[in-house]
Amino acid sequence: MSQCILLNADYSYLNVVTWKRAVCLISKGKVEVLSFSKTVMKTSGGILIKIPAVMKLIKLIRTIYRARIPFSKKNILIRDGFKCAYCGTEKEKLTIDHIIPRSKGGKTCFENCVAACISCNNHKGSRTPREIRKHLNVKPYQPTISEFIRLKIKNLGINDVLKDLNIF
Numbered sequence: 001m002s003q004c005i006l007l008n009a010d011y012s013y014l015n016v017v018t019w020k021r022a023v024c025l026i027s028k029g030k031v032e033v034l035s036f037s038k039t040v041m042k043t044s045g046g047i048l049i050k051i052p053a054v055m056k057l058i059k060l061i062r063t064i065y066r067a068r069i070p071f072s073k074k075n076i077l078i079r080d081g082f083k084c085a086y087c088g089t090e091k092e093k094l095t096i097d098h099i100i101p102r103s104k105g106g107k108t109c110f111e112n113c114v115a116a117c118i119s120c121n122n123h124k125g126s127r128t129p130r131e132i133r134k135h136l137n138v139k140p141y142q143p144t145i146s147e148f149i150r151l152k153i154k155n156l157g158i159n160d161v162l163k164d165l166n167i168f
Contacts, residue, residue, distance in 0.1 A: 005158060006053050011061035013149050019051045031055040057076060069143050077115050078151060084116035085138045092117040099140065101126040110142045
């Protein structure tokens with residue numbers, strides 16, 4: 001595991017940091033390690049360093065929570081699980097497709113955009129799914145911050161570590 005979970009002093013999720021950043025925070029005395037991973041790094045001087053899996057800040061950092069996830073191609077792809085909304089393929093490069101095309105008054109928002117493979121997006125063109133007799137495999141929606149945190153933790157494979165610590 002090359003990434004570490006960083007928790008605030010009140011055990012709320014803050015971020016995921018690289019193992020190099022984690023070691024820097026430990027050496028500066030800014031974090032307390034709650035759990036170590038099985039990964040061990042060897043420095044050029046021959047010193048063995050255990051890489052942390054979960055760390056907690058010593059001082060509380062006030063965070064300002066945004067009300068919504070910002071709209072971006074990356075966030076659309078994460079929301080749709082990196083699968084085409086029409087054919088379900090994962091292997092091709094994905095693009096963003098407007099369900100109601102912009103040429104027909106469709107807006108660029110989470111509720112009107114889905115991930116689509118290039119062939120499905122080109123086939124659809126500036127028509128609606130009903131006009132080409134295709135249906136969506138996903139229902140587009142505005143994702144929440146907690147959903148993205150849950151997905152990030154699941155994709156990193158650290159659910160079990162957090163459950164063992166009774167944090168998540």
